[in-house]
Amino acid sequence: MTRYKRMFAGYYSEQNAIIVFAACFLPDSDCDNYSYVLENLFLKVKYVISTLELMVAEDYIIVYLNGATPRRRMPGFSWMKKCYQMIDRRLKKNTKMFIIVHPSWFIRTLLGITRPFISSKFSSKIKCVNSLRELGEIIPTEYVHIPPSIIKADKKGNSAV
Template sequence: VGMDQTHERKMSFEGAEGRPAPPTSLPLQGQGGVASQRKKLSAPPISLSLDQSEDDLFDTPDDLDINVDDLDTPDEADYTDHEIDWEEPQASQRDSAKEAVEPIPTYSAQEERQDSKLWRTVIIGEQEHRINMKSLEPYQKVISHGGYYGNGANAIIVFAACFLPDSDREDYHEIMENLFLYVISTLELMVAEDYMIVYLNGATPHRRMPGLNWLKRCYQMIDRRLRKNLKSFIIVHPSWFIRTILAITKPFISSKFSSKIKYVNSLAELEELIPMEYVHIPECIIRSATCLTYKCMAIYLRHCSVQYKSKRRKHQGTDQLHT
């Protein structure tokens, strides 16, 4: 009977719709078993009719209907601050841009000339160097041109150590580096043929004495032509420090350079060697030399007085013996 009822339902559905009716329940267990142990889940009715319209296909339940007007959307103030304006910026933005960006300063012709004087570009050993001339203003007198000697353009280069900076300065190494470049570049400009260097050591305290490494570097960085054309290196008023340094470094100095070194103890002795017409002697060295001359004169007079007294005593003793 059950089979006949099922068959009749199938035939009735096929006759009505042309297709078998979908099942209305899902068995969770096998076909065999007690009917009370079966659990059935009800499925929603599914319509497979081809006669449905497009409106029926796209109908959504009431709980899924969304009203666009009820949605929360950001206000204009929420995104206008971050919106990129591809057109002309606002007035406030233009004002802030003007305050942030400073205009490029324009130099006058005089200011450009003054700025160019603060830096000098030199080429030493095929390398380009820049010299801070502003920091060397108090020390540019350390090297000067003292005229010429003999026949031709034989230059006299005067190096005054009294104009060197104090070694206790914080920027001492920076100044000496710029001064080193300044001395080498100036020497190349002053010298055309043979030349001599007059090193004025008088009135120079120990704190202003150049280091041995600095002097050695100066000599090594001098162009080979300048080293070859150096004919004499005169040291005026040499101190025990200078003599000691040269004595220690003599084994490491070439014999040619050692033969060019001469010691001069006074300006009068220097005047006998070179023309002094264009040689600039600093006032501190002149005062020091004058004081040194007075001291030498005092020592000489004291020595003469001692010798006179000793001779007088001898004569007095001889006279008493004769008497």
């Protein structure tokens, strides 16, 4: 088995970094100073991306955990666009996959609307999976920290099927 080491919210192997972003931890849009909080979060994302630019010489994978996230915690389209535009071409090129776990109707619609404006190469790297089991078929999830609320939502979603 390949050795894995911790990096930000995810882990990396000697072949690919795995960066995990859990939307359930985003601030609630009802909170005071929501714009200020999102702007500071954007600055933190910018810092992480600039650090990645220094560290990532090879391919890496981004996992976006959308499960257990109420709509009021989803960032707006303009904020997501700002984050995407901030990513350097080299980092976009080195992205092996961008996996969205438990995509909502909103996320699927957003992807459909924005695909014409995203390069076809990057667009082909976006994968949507409906369960943690499907995620496990793509990457080794035993080395990725998945919040308990997302595991619970996944089990609840799978029992309804």
